[in-house]
Each structure stands twice: as C-alpha cells, then as structure tokens.
Amino acid sequence: MSRSTKNSLVEVRIPKKPEFLRVVRLLVSGYASRWPISIDEVENIKVAVSEACNTAIQDSCEEECEEQIAIKCWHEGNQLVFEIKDKSHKGKSQDDIGELHEERGLGMLLIKTLMDEVDSKFGPNKGAKITMKKNLRSA
Amino acid sequence: MDLMIDVKKEKGYTLISVNGEIDLYNAKELKDRVGYVCDDSPDGGDLIIDFKDVDYIDSTGLGIMIGIKRRIAESNGGLVLVLHSDRINKLFDITGLKNIFTITRSVDDAVAALKKG
Numbered sequence: 001m002s003r004s005t006k007n008s009l010v011e012v013r014i015p016k017k018p019e020f021l022r023v024v025r026l027l028v029s030g031y032a033s034r035w036p037i038s039i040d041e042v043e044n045i046k047v048a049v050s051e052a053c054n055t056a057i058q059d060s061c062e063e064e065c066e067e068q069i070a071i072k073c074w075h076e077g078n079q080l081v082f083e084i085k086d087k088s089h090k091g092k093s094q095d096d097i098g099e100l101h102e103e104r105g106l107g108m109l110l111i112k113t114l115m116d117e118v119d120s121k122f123g124p125n126k127g128a129k130i131t132m133k134k135n136l137r138s139a
Numbered sequence: 140m141d142l143m144i145d146v147k148k149e150k151g152y153t154l155i156s157v158n159g160e161i162d163l164y165n166a167k168e169l170k171d172r173v174g175y176v177c178d179d180s181p182d183g184g185d186l187i188i189d190f191k192d193v194d195y196i197d198s199t200g201l202g203i204m205i206g207i208k209r210r211i212a213e214s215n216g217g218l219v220l221v222l223h224s225d226r227i228n229k230l231f232d233i234t235g236l237k238n239i240f241t242i243t244r245s246v247d248d249a250v251a252a253l254k255k256g
Contacts, residue, residue: 018162018163019164021162022160043226047195109234110230
C-alpha cells in the first residue's frame with residue numbers, strides 16, 4: 001500500500017445487518033465529498049457501495065447473525081477506491097447471485113453502471129470481495 | 140429518514156405516498172402495506188404510488204416494485220409511479236424498469252394516465 005493510500009485510508013466494520021446500511025451510506029458520502037467530485041457522482045458511489053453491502057447481507061445472514069462486513073475507502077492516483085469484504089460469504093458465485101433473486105441482479109447492474117471499474121470475487125470458503133473505483137475530476 | 144407510507148382511497152384509485160429511504164432494511168414494510176391495499180381491492184383497483192420525498196431506493200425496493208407491478212397486473216388493475224426526483228428516475232432508467240412501468244412526474248399526470256388506460 002502506497003504512502004498516499006495509507007494517508008487516505010478509512011476502514012469501518014459493520015454488523016452484517018440491514019439496519020446498518022444507512023451508516024455505510026453516510027460514511028461513503030462523507031468520504032467521497034472530501035474529494036473533487038460532483039454531488040451526482042457522490043450519489044452514484046453511495047448507491048453502489050450500499051448495493052455491494054446488500055449482496056453481503058442477503059448472502060446468508062439470519063437475524064442472530066454476528067458476522068461483520070469490512071468497508072475500506074482510499075484514494076489512489078486519480079481514483080477513489082471502495083472495497084467491501086465479507087469473510088463469511090457462503091460462496092455463491094456472481095452468476096448465482098443474479099439468478100437467486102431479481103433484485104440481486106439489479107444490484108450488480110447498478111454497481112457496474114454507476115462505478116468506473118468493478119472487480120468482484122466470490123468463492124466457496126473464500127468469502128466475497130467487491131472492489132469499486134471512481135475516477136476523480138482532473139484538476 | 141425513516142420510511143413513511145400514507146394510504147388514501149380516492150375516487151377510482153388508491154394513492155400511496157411514500158417518504159424517506161427505501162432499502163433492504165425497510166422495503167418489506169412497503170411491500171406489506173401495498174399488499175394490504177391489493178387485498179382490499181381483489182377485483183383490480185388502480186394504484187398510484189407517489190415517491191413524494193423518496194431520496195433513496197435500492198435494488199430491494201426496485202425488486203419489490205416489480206412484484207407489485209405483477210400483482211396488480213394479475214388482478215387487471217392499473218399502476219402508475221410518480222417519480223419526482225431525477226436521481227430515482229435515473230435508477231429506473233439504468234435498470235430498464237422505465238420500460239415496464241408507467242411513470243409520471245405528478246399525481247395529476249398519473250390520474251390522467253390511469254384514465255387513458
């Protein structure tokens with residue numbers, strides 16, 4: 001991790017429960033607003049990161065779930081990077097997620113449309129990681 | 140902002156006004172409220188859902204709207220969505236849902252759309 005990345009890194013863990021999604025949206029919009037980026041793009045990031053958390057929460061969590069999701073935000077070059085990591089993901093593939101429920105397919109569609117770069121990794125016993133990048137306005 | 144749902148029976152249609160954020164946490168509340176309205180008019184009442192002060196909707200909320208659309212269609216009712224915000228309109232656009240819903244910018248336009256069929 002480069003020095004500038006370390007200097008800009010914010011990491012938060014939330015319980016894997018839907019009532020904490022609003023906390024994530026507040027965090028992400030606050031973080032993104034700190035950089036040269038339009039309000040519209042901040043809103044796009046907010047939707048995409050919240051959808052990535054939805055994917056993790058919908059994956060497996062029951063009411064008594066004690067698992068957590070890690071959300072990292074950092075600045076790298078001319079981009080903002082947002083990483084959503086769910087260590088306890090049950091290993092459903094990206095395709096499965098789209099097929100399981102209509103809204104999960106819609107969620108991935110929104111993430112891919114609203115962000116500039118998206119990389120998602122899902123694997124049995126490997127957890128899930130979605131990394132999303134948003135280009136900043138050039139000065 | 141918490142989700143607030145107001146249901147009003149008007150002449151010829153039911154108006155459901157929604158305020159707040161619709162996400163995985165509270166989308167079921169919207170589904171249940173609309174479900175009760177549909178149960179009350181099994182013979183196909185028309186429905187307008189006014190996203191008056193909705194400033195956020197996620198894929199769960201969008202998925203629920205698809206379910207509502209199906210349910211209303213099965214009972215031969217009409218459904219019109221009133222989307223005031225550009226942001227919410229954009230999400231319906233990206234997901235292609237603009238093509239399957241009748242969407243207007245005001246309740247008056249929604250009533251006119253229902254009359255038109």
